[in-house]
Amino acid sequence: MKFDIIVAGVGGQGVLSIGAIVSAAAMRSGLRAVQSEVHGMSQRGGAVVSHLRLADREIHSPTIAHGGADLIIGLEPLESLRYVDFLAAGGSLISATEPVLNIPDYPPIEEVLMSILRLPRGRVIEATKIAREAGAVKAANVVMVGAAVDFLPVDAAEVRCAIADAFRSKGERLLGANLAAFEAGQRAMQHRELVDEFETFVLTN
């Protein structure tokens, strides 16, 4: 078994934390994990991408080849699209809907979301909105982990434990909000009628 994930976003959105949570959960499940991270210059508001590879055997390359990713988790819709050429046939893409508008030539957001939804297995989710409702607007990345969790080769319970480990030292309130964000993300993706309603709205407007 191998499962290759690309996590994409903008510097400051918490791309690397997603990798840390998922790889910790994978290790707890007896899998191996290798994550290739981007540090430095791009973290200043630029495009940030992380390659996360999970397998039940030795993992060689730290990076995923084009056409090799089983899942893309996008914290930002345009950034999700940037790596579509890494997606395997049969791979899924889950993207947050909220754009980060820090470039002058950002295309119309409807066009971006539509492009995602027209992919064979493209899904969008209002991650920031869900995070805000869960009580931690900064936890959109954890909402995305929740939205992605049923696609991962790891039990949701293990991911929940990894999130609890990551936030335990940050105080009760943040821990609770992040666990709520995780569960809300998972629920939103499981209750397809809510997502479908939104997607239909985007596709028809």
Place this chain on the structure above:
Amino acid sequence: MPDDVVGAEVRMLLGDEAVALAALHSGISAAYAYPGTPATEILEALAFHGDKPATWCANEKTAYEQALGMSMAGKRALVSMKHVGLNVAADPFMNSAVVHPIGGLVLAVADDPGMHSSQNEQDSRFYADFARVPCLEPADPQQAYDMTREAFEVSECFRIPVMLRLVTRIAHQRAGVRTSAPREENALAESDRADWVLLPGFARRNWRKRIEQRKEIAGWTESSGHNALTLNDSFRELGVITTGLVRSYFLEVSAALGLTPSHLHIGAYPIPALLVRQLADHVSEILVIEEGYPYVERMLRGLIPPFVSIRGKESGDIPADGELNQEIVWKAFGVEPPHGLAIPMHVAERPPRLCDGCPHIDAYNALTAVLGEYESPLVTSDIGCYTLGALPPIGVGQSCVCMGASIGMAKGAAEAGVRPVVAVIGDSTFLHSGITPLMDAVAGNTNMTLLILDNDVVAMTGTQPTLLPSSRIADIVRGIGVPPEHCHVFESHPRRTAELTELLRKEIAHGGLSAVIVHRPCIEAARQSRKARAS
């Protein structure tokens, strides 16, 4: 040392963190560095995990010299830097190969192929070769740990500095690492003057010893487990040489293609010549795949018979610039790699930018207003977050070459007759390499303006503290002779931009050397310290 970092359990570690932990477990007494991507996390991890001094230094040269002094006193030391930092430390590095280190001296240097966060992609293996010191090149974070441990042993065994060459994808790769039992620190030792005073008489003797030692060191690399040769008797057309990280791409692609060519992996240098010749005896063509410059490829010609052909970066079979990946290796084997889905629409680039509310923006707004009044002003810039000012929408800065170059280049351009000339440099870059060229400008009473953007931290690499407090920077500038009436410290704020504009207008118009230090703390550092206080 906290219990959680010792023992044989597997932990997820960055390559950089693996180096740091291995250095601690090797019994270092101190570590020295200047921040630089992708090597920064080595010292950060040491400071976080360890109970040994982990010190940010003025620059890579002073860092290296401190590690050398530690070694002379018998103790083990790690010094870490990015690849271009070794240019700054080249003087002590080259000469440290002529003395005889006592405590293990390991230089961890991180190259940046593909220039993710750098101005070039120079290959540090040439420096190891140049200085004639052994070099270890890990293939993954586990090897980064194991090789760092070994590097200290090799250094003490041969009494020579040892280079650990990392690349970005090792430094910033997080994977499971198994650690081994820690070792105690060394005791203090006394050094022999003849080993350390590089007067010509001593230096000649020491250098001759080094040359003679080459055979012993070659014996080590020939028999090292890091250099592994696998011969395939049923396939004689092609042999492959990989180095460091590239082994992972090779293993991935050869498994996908079902290829099992004869293969030599090199992780320890000098190049194991006997193993290379064994491979060459076995095949008619050798494909060399290495991250960085074609170092092994170029050395190969002198080692193997002329009828064995060599393919690689020099031959054009592999791109000579940028980072390698699986796709490049597929193509090197003559197979078109798989394609992913087509990207359904044009995706605009998203380059890094100054943060919203960044204090540099105020300074650049004021500077832009003044320079707009001149026909052909020149702004030489330097290395740091403020380099991003060269991009739209700010568009300030005509150059960025190496640490401190803004000041020397401004002087040169002013002497060529350009008016006005402004050098823009950050506080930490100024302390790293800006003071010496400023002395030149003082000596020449150059008609230029120095603009120091002081935000209290080394922002680009993760807001490490600047070595000296802000207040000392003005003392330095005045102390080396910038006239006090033309040296100003300005506490910046967006509301004070008009005032700053007026000050810059006056000093840029001044027909001699002037300096304006614009101070305001980095917004990212302020955010981090608020967060730290809250938790």
